Amino acid sequence: MPWTSYFPAPLPRFPAAPRAPTLRIFAGKPHALAFLADGSLIVGASHGLTLHDPTASAPPRATVELGGGVEWMAAHPDGESVVAAIRDPRGNAVVRVWPTSARVVTLLRELDFGYRFCGGLSPDGARLYWRRNAASWMLSAADVATGSALGEVELPGDTGMATALAVRPDYTVYMRSEGLLVVHPDGRLESHEDGMFLGLNPFFADAQGGMMGVDGKRIAFFDGEFDERDGLPHDADSATISHDRTRLTFHAPLERVQVWDVVARRVIFSTEQPGVWGAGPHWRGQGAASSAAHVAAIDYTDASVSIWNIDQPSQPSATLTGYSQGARRLLFHGATLTVHTCQPPNTRLSVLEIDRASGAAKILDETGVHDVVRTPDGQRLLVMRQDMHRRFTLRVLDAAGVDVESVPVKGNGGALALTPNGAIWGSLVYSRARDPSETACQVQWRAFGAAKAVKTLKLKGIMGCIALCDTAVAAMVGEELVVAALAKGKSLLSIRLPDCAHAIALSPDAMHVAAACRDVARLVRIATGAVVELGPAPRSVCFGDVWLFVGHESGAITQHRVPSGEQVAALYGHTDEVCALSWVDGALWSGSADGTIVQWGDLG
The missing domain is CATH 2.40.128 (Lipocalin)
Structure with a gap:
């Protein structure tokens, strides 16, 4: 069938408030996983943490809103809490959370983590170390109980390549540089540029000074010398440490999940995940974790979370759904919404139809979708797709997804x-x-x-x-x-204009055009060519009946007067770049790479 059923989309609704969301579709995008000592699974996603029973494909037992999206998380050695880095357009933070009781302690606030948070806990759980994005890179330390600053050390510029860091029990820190950088507790820096350290991103260090990198490479430290040893049989991209430091869980998105036993020094769990042909979806975070009984990993093909019994890697025992890769097109027809997700063109499906009242969803049986539009009556879909040989076609489908017309395309996309x-x-x-x-x-x-x-x-x-x-x-x-x-x-x-654009929009009266240029957003009066520059880092633009809206890479949306361009408000409901904006029946809708779609209330 051209359309097949899909898991329903959660539809949390919110009390009416000025310039605030009234409806959110999907639970966001999962970024990081961890297990507590009691075996509970913690999912860190775009809008906070959720607590799950790993034995069932059931809704979360508890939800903790954190004022932003989780992009990094570590299980604390106490087995009851996690430490998480939170990204939000209004400012970032690192928090400690006890999910069972919903207690939250803010350890630090930081304006800019850089593209990716890079940090790690000391083995005793007393200290957090992270790379601070200042005028130059700094290694900062904080007390995990109080958030008090414990000092910082200036780092070489090449440590900007690091995506993780490892902390020894004596508070010595290992980081990637051109080779390996060792930061001693007294602030002394020691550099190693041997070939074994090329590309190594350490995230785990033992009491003897040995380490493992997020790719599964293992380095021992013996008699004052580093020595490469056998590590994982298959490469990985991210990794997590269990609360008791007995298991390391490695993830290669779209490829494999592996669990390493620290004491036995061997892989005790390995399973393959489905992949794709074509561009592969990927996002920041740590995609897998394990407990003594279970292994969990994000499936990047559909943003679900798969859970296995640790002794049964052949088949997941449970799956958590309700998440999304995000939306880059929002197409409205009656009470139904058609969404082109952030799934890149590949062998996976990417066009969803969602009932806005119930959340019931179905997915179009069409792969390689490059772009799609749909008529307001829902009766026609125009699909631009590419096949595995990068040949492009334009097809008109009816509401049932059946071909009505095909238009030749002589080109490479658009x-x-x-x-x-x-x-x-x-x-x-x-x-x-x-x-x-x-x-x-x-x-x-x-x-x-x-x-x-x-x-x-x-x-x-x-x-x-x-x-x-x-x-x-x-x-x-x-x-x-x-x-x-x-x-x-x-x-x-x-x-x-001075720069290229991610997106453009025409005002309904054809008097203005807005461009989300790579440097700043611009509002252009068509009759005269007069240009007004708006805010930086735009990603999407949309005209309402009166206003111009600009979606930004940070997740913020700014509201502007036309024709002056004056900003009158900033809207906060997303934690990642706003890819799609639509004005429908007097309301603003937005879709973000954070995995959610938002309907906004009164905007003045």
């Missing part, structure tokens, strides 16, 4: 757009040339069923986006922005 009334669709397709300077994009628009395009525009460049309103089309390729009338293709604007 983007789609649809007029708000659903009458006209447009495409931007680029064609690579042997000479990169000759690579060009072709912009066309036509009515459904029409044999020919109304007009074809050709623009030099490769990075492009397209937007339609009911009377005009806008396209931006490279730094060139053009606007034309839909009816006959008459040029309305041609201007060069």
Whole structure:
């Protein structure tokens, strides 16, 4: 069947409040896993922690909101708490959480973790060490009981490559640099550049001075010398330490989960996870953990969490669902929402249809989807897809997902757009040339069923986006922005902006175009070409009836007046980049890489 059933989407609703979410679809995206001493599983996700019984595919026993998304987590040696790094557009923090009682203690606040939090607990659980992103890299230490600062040491610039760090019982820290950097408790730095340390990211160190890296490489320390020993049989990308430090759990997303017994020095659990052909989904965090009885790992193909009995690696015993990879397209038709997820084009499915009242969902049996749009009545889907040979096709499907029309595509990908009334669709397709300077994009628009395009525009460049309103089309390729009338293709604007754009949008009255450029967002008056610069690091743009909304990489959404561009508010409901914005029936909707879709309340 073209559509198949999918796990239902959770629909938590919130009390009405000005400029706040009223509805959230999905439970976010899982980032980090840990087990407590009693065997309970902790899932750190985009909007906090959840406590689970690992023996059942059931809703969480408890939820702890943390004011942001968990991107790193470590089981504390007390077996009752975890330490987690929280990312939020209003500021980041590291907290200690007792999930059973929902007690939360903030250990530190930090404006910027950098792209990835890099930290580790001392074996006794008394100290947290982390790499601080300041004018230069710093190794900072904090008391895990009180959050008090315990000092910091300036690090060489090449430690920016580290994704983890290891702490010995005597508080010596191992970190990746050009080789291995050893930071002694007195602040002395010691560098080792032997070949065995190339690419090593230590995350675990024993009392003898030996270590293991997140890739499974094992280094022993004997008689004052480091020596490489047999480690994991298969490489990994991330790893976690059990609360009692007896098991190390390694994860290679889309490939394998392995558990290493620290005392026996061997693998005691190994299982493969499903992979993909094409671009693979991946995100920050630690994707696996283990207890004495269970192993859990994130499945990056659909953002679920698989759980195995540790002595039965052949088949998961439970699966936690309700999570999402995120949304990059939101398409509304009646009480139904069609979502193009953040699944990259590959052999996995990526187009969901969700009932906004019940959360019931189904997924389109179509792989390799590059972009998709849907008419407001839900009767037509236009799908741009690529096959395993990177050949592109444009297909029109009916509401049941059955082919109605196929449109030839001579190019290597691009983007789609649809007029708000659903009458006209447009495409931007680029064609690579042997000479990169000759690579060009072709912009066309036509009515459904029409044999020919109304007009074809050709623009030099490769990075492009397209937007339609009911009377005009806008396209931006490279730094060139053009606007034309839909009816006959008459040029309305041609201007060069200082940077390329992630996304563009046309105002309903065709008087303004907004561009989420890579440096800042810009609002352009079409009649005059006048440009107003807005905030930095935009990712998406959308016009409402009165306002302009800009989604940012941080997860914030800013609300602006038109035409002045004045910011009147900032909206906080996401913890990762806002990929999609839509204005529907007088309400703002947003989709984020944090795995959630949000409907906003009164925006003034």
